[in-house]
Amino acid sequence: MDPFDYRDEAVRPTPNTSAMVWNILTIIVILMALCLAAIFILVFINPQVSFNPFPPPTLPVLASFPTATPTPLIQLPPTWTPTASPEPTITSTPSPSPTATLEPALATPNRTITPGEGMPFVLHENNPVAIPNIGHPELGCDWMGVAGRAFNLSDAPITQGLFVQLGGSLDNVPVDNLTMTGVATQYGPGGYEFKLGDKPVASTQTLWVQLFDQANVALSDKVYFDTYEDCNKNLILIHFDQVR
Numbered sequence: 001m002d003p004f005d006y007r008d009e010a011v012r013p014t015p016n017t018s019a020m021v022w023n024i025l026t027i028i029v030i031l032m033a034l035c036l037a038a039i040f041i042l043v044f045i046n047p048q049v050s051f052n053p054f055p056p057p058t059l060p061v062l063a064s065f066p067t068a069t070p071t072p073l074i075q076l077p078p079t080w081t082p083t084a085s086p087e088p089t090i091t092s093t094p095s096p097s098p099t100a101t102l103e104p105a106l107a108t109p110n111r112t113i114t115p116g117e118g119m120p121f122v123l124h125e126n127n128p129v130a131i132p133n134i135g136h137p138e139l140g141c142d143w144m145g146v147a148g149r150a151f152n153l154s155d156a157p158i159t160q161g162l163f164v165q166l167g168g169s170l171d172n173v174p175v176d177n178l179t180m181t182g183v184a185t186q187y188g189p190g191g192y193e194f195k196l197g198d199k200p201v202a203s204t205q206t207l208w209v210q211l212f213d214q215a216n217v218a219l220s221d222k223v224y225f226d227t228y229e230d231c232n233k234n235l236i237l238i239h240f241d242q243v244r
Contacts, residue, residue, distance in 0.1 A: 121150060121211050121220040124239030128225040133235045135186050135193060141231035144200045147193040150181050150211060150240040157181075157190030158242075161214065166194045168207040170227070175207060187237075202229040209238055 043052045127148070136143050146166065150158045159182040166177040177194055184193035194209075204226050211220040225236050 118243075119218070119220045120244050121240040121242050123220075123223050124148075124151070124241050128223070128236050128238045130226075130228055130230075130233035131235050131237060132232050135184070135235060141200065141234060142198055143195065144197045144227065144234040145193055145195045146207070146209060146225065146236040146238060147184060147187050147191060148209075148238040148240070149188060149190045149192070150242070151190075152242045153244075155241075157188060159190040162219070163212040163214070163216075164192045164194075165210050165212060166207065167210070167222070168224070170196060170203055170207055171201055196227065200229045200231060200234040201227055203227045211240055 042049055047056050049055075128146075133139060133141070133143050133145075135145070135147055150162055150164075152158055160180065162181040164179050164181065166175060166179075168175050175196075179192050179194065181190045181192050184191040187193065196207075205224045207227065208222040208224045210218060210222045212218055220240055223238055225238060227236060228234070
């Protein structure tokens with residue numbers, strides 16, 4: 001019979017159950033901490049994730065406004081149309097005989113406005129009139145043309161808004177030109193001018209001028225005039241008066 005060593009049985013350690021339990025719990029806690037860290041990272045990256053218990057509020061949709069369209073404060077009328085006004089009887093100082101000075105040649109003689117049918121503008125009294133070249137005195141006889149103005153019911157010159165057309169022929173050459181009142185101020189406010197040539201040429205009733213508004217509506221009849229082969233008659237003055 002083999003001898004039995006009681007000392008070896010006495011010193012053999014017994015398993016520690018409580019230590020094993022704590023080790024298992026520690027592993028579980030570490031795993032839970034890792035899971036929580038993963039959840040926090042996912043929520044940080046995408047706050048709208050479905051398992052986020054406190055998602056950020058949804059931002060409201062920005063309101064949109066219509067684009068502003070600038071509107072001009074002042075709108076000019078497309079055309080100028082003469083309007084009727086009281087028709088007074090106007091008397092002004094008679095003009096002397098035409099000379100080579102500017103003011104006597106452009107003065108307005110007596111006129112009486114008579115209401116009635118017809119064009120709103122008529123030929124100025126004693127017009128057309130042939131005088132020396134007062135519009136371009138430096139050119140003297142090396143110029144020929146026609147010029148004038150249009151006056152309203154108050155005998156004031158109309159400085160803008162009227163067109164003046166020159167038509168007909170001169171020395172068998174067709175003529176067709178257009179200008180506006182107010183572009184030739186050497187004849188006074190509202191003056192217009194057409195150059196006919198570089199020297200005086202005689203013609204008889206082959207040229208005419210006529211007033212129009214901005215809608216191309218005639219405001220006067222055609223006014224035919226003569227030209228002269230004379231250095232003292234190389235400017236033809238033709239004024240118009242408004243009568244209604």
